[in-house]
Amino acid sequence: MEFDAVVIGGGLAGLSCAVSLAEQGHRTAVVSAGQSALYFSSGSLDLLSSLPDGTPVASPPEALAALARQAPRHPYSLLGAREVMARADEAQALLARCDIALTGSSGQNHQRITPLGTRRATWLSPGDVPITPWDGALPWQKVAVIGIEGFLDFEASIVAASLMAEQGIHADTACLRLPALDRLRASPSEFRAVNIARVLDLPENIPALAAELARLAGDAQCLILPACVGLDSAQPLEQLRALLDRPVYLLPTLPPSLLGIRLFQALRRRLNRLGGVFMPGDKVLKARFAGRRIVSLSTRNHADIPVRARQVVLASGSFFSNGLTATRERIYEPVFGLDVQGGEARDTWSRADFFAPQPYLQFGVETDDRLRALLGGEPLENLYAIGAVLGGYDPLSQGCGAGVSLVSALHAAGRIAVTLEKDHEPTL
Structure with missing residues (x-):
């Protein structure tokens, strides 16, 4: 060759x-x-x-x-x-x-929100990740950090506590429970970000996911989720944003990382x-x-x-x-x-x-x-x-x-x- x-x-x-x-x-x-x-x-x-x-x-x-x-x-x-x-x-x-x-x-670093809710300087970030200017803050006064029941690679309470302590914004937490994930949840070794995304990305599951997120988020101005949506394209996340009529952002999880x-x-x-x-x-x-x-x-x-x-x-x-x-x-x-x-x-x-x-x-x-x-x-x-x-x-x-x-x-x-x-x- x-x-x-x-x-x-x-x-x-x-x-x-x-x-x-x-x-x-x-x-x-x-x-x-x-x-x-x-x-x-x-x-x-x-x-x-x-x-x-x-x-x-x-x-x-x-x-x-x-x-x-x-x-x-x-x-x-x-x-x-x-x-x-x-x-x-x-x-x-x-x-x-x-x-x-x-x-x-390349001329100016910004700050991305990490999986711990803290900020880290970086050059380029996916558009789905919440970021702030170098010396700025998130633009919302109230956010909802939503975890997934049984998913151990993301801890919503840690994220929320850091956002409140470091940026002074109100951050509520909630846990997503969706019947479509029940079969996957039965096997902890399989309940990982990539496999969850394969279920949540299915067109037939998006409306139910959006309805449950709307209920959990209440009057929050923005939702922050673990990166378990949009494995192959940004379309599922865009559909969620349209149905919820508010910003929805993702934070990386423990590997395997959907964003990576x-x-x-x-x-x-x-x-x-x-x-x-x-x-x-x-x-x-x-x-x-x-x-x-x-x-x-x-x-x-x-x-x-x-x-x-x-x-x-x-x-x-x-x-x-x-x-x-x-x-x-x-x-x-x-x-x-x-x-x-x-x-x-x-x-x-x-x-x-x-x-x-x-x-x-x-x-x-x-x-x-x-x-x-x-x-x-x-x-x-x-x-x-x-x-x-x-x-x-x-x-x-x-x-x-x-x-x-x-x-x-x-x-x-x-x-x-x-x-x-x-x-x-x-x-x-």
Whole structure:
């Protein structure tokens, strides 16, 4: 099998890179070992929410110079502020072309309401999630937070208490009981957000759902529900809003996250429409090199059929996705044996305070300033590393995981596209 580019990893970074390359007419394949980390995502995307010293970031462009001083090996610092902001805007446009409705701007963070009812700074949020301006508040005086009887992945009382304490709005709670869910509720292991949505999204169940929500909400100006409506499209939620004649918003639940799944599905649909190849349940096992260049890949499902690509992108994720592997002695990248930043001494991997920023979150593959992966201190000619496999940043404490994924993905896609186009230029 021959491709212009092969992307290893089917998460946010890998799919975004593959979509961008496919949009430019390059034959692209994605090798995805398992369920994407997007299934565990809130659906909101962070660009930069905090500097390494803990300073909150209201405007990411204004904070990039300070970030470069505090974290010179951060992927944003390697790429430079101009490239970061250009790729961030490009990412927002790409997501829009994938029919992903998001609210926000790269120039100014806003605050999203979390599943605990608190606020968290972010860059882009699904239109179904309640948000506030950076220093603003929700526009309602009275809201109803509605849980679902027997659903343990969302606690309405915690959300309501936080809204009242932090924003001073009146928040009532209620529990939805709907006969259509009784069969599903009988099996606790099956009573999860995705399965609930498959029932509630059925057209015949929408009127009964709307009637029960209207009864529970009373005179509340807005309803807040767990994200258990609208798995495949926004239409069921729009129907609810029309029947209730008031705003209805969703909050993410414990995984699997409906909002994250919708993001994954939209990116994959876009890739498929563009002719890209998605290889689910497959895994790259090893590579064959010619000098500093990768010439082919071997995968678990195509052991005797080499996958050849002129350009390769490593978007395999961090420890969670097995893009990095830890033993008691060392941390390494398992496919190519690339240089890894961090992990030299085991006692430096973590801190005793569970809530403190953990050093291991900044471990990852070393690259040059073009994001070409390093092996033996030198960049490989046709291997880019993007997303969570990169080192030099803490996606949690710095609030930049999705931003690094998207910015690095589109940077790599841009450089690869230029290289492929040069390869196709006729020689005189």
